[in-house]
Amino acid sequence: MNAPASGPLADQIAARLTAALDPTHLVVSNDSAQHSGHMGDDGSGESHFSVTIESPAFAGVSRVERQRLVNRALADLLAERIHALAIRARAPGEAA
Incomplete structure (x- = not known):
């Protein structure tokens, strides 16, 4: 499994997805720098x-159910x- 997470929140995302979905491959990317100053930053x-x-x-x-599984693992x-x-x-x- 690959998980090049950076930062405490990215690490939490990787840990939760690993626990919930036992992935064979996982990459968590922090894209926040691309959105600096935008709404939600x-x-x-x-x-x-x-x-x-x-x-x-x-x-x-289905694709939708896959999204739901990920979202459920990260709900809070x-x-x-x-x-x-x-x-x-x-x-x-x-x-x-």
């Missing part, structure tokens, strides 16, 4: 993220600390 440097995740939990599951962080989250989710063996 709280000045913490940790408000906007991208997640690329591959998990057996996604096999036979999404409500309180994460302004934006881009999700790329796939099952093992699917094209990237």
Whole structure:
């Protein structure tokens, strides 16, 4: 598994997704610098993220349900600390 997270919130995202979905591949990217000064930028440097995740939990599951599984694992962080989250989710063996 790959998890080049940076910062405490990115580390929390990686830990929660690992615990909830047992990914075979995981990359959490902090995109906050690209949104500095925009709406939702709280000045913490940790408000906007991208997640690329591959998990057996996604096999036979629709794209919408994959998003829901990720969102459920991060629910309180999404409500309180994460302004934006881009999700790329796939099952093992699917094209990237």
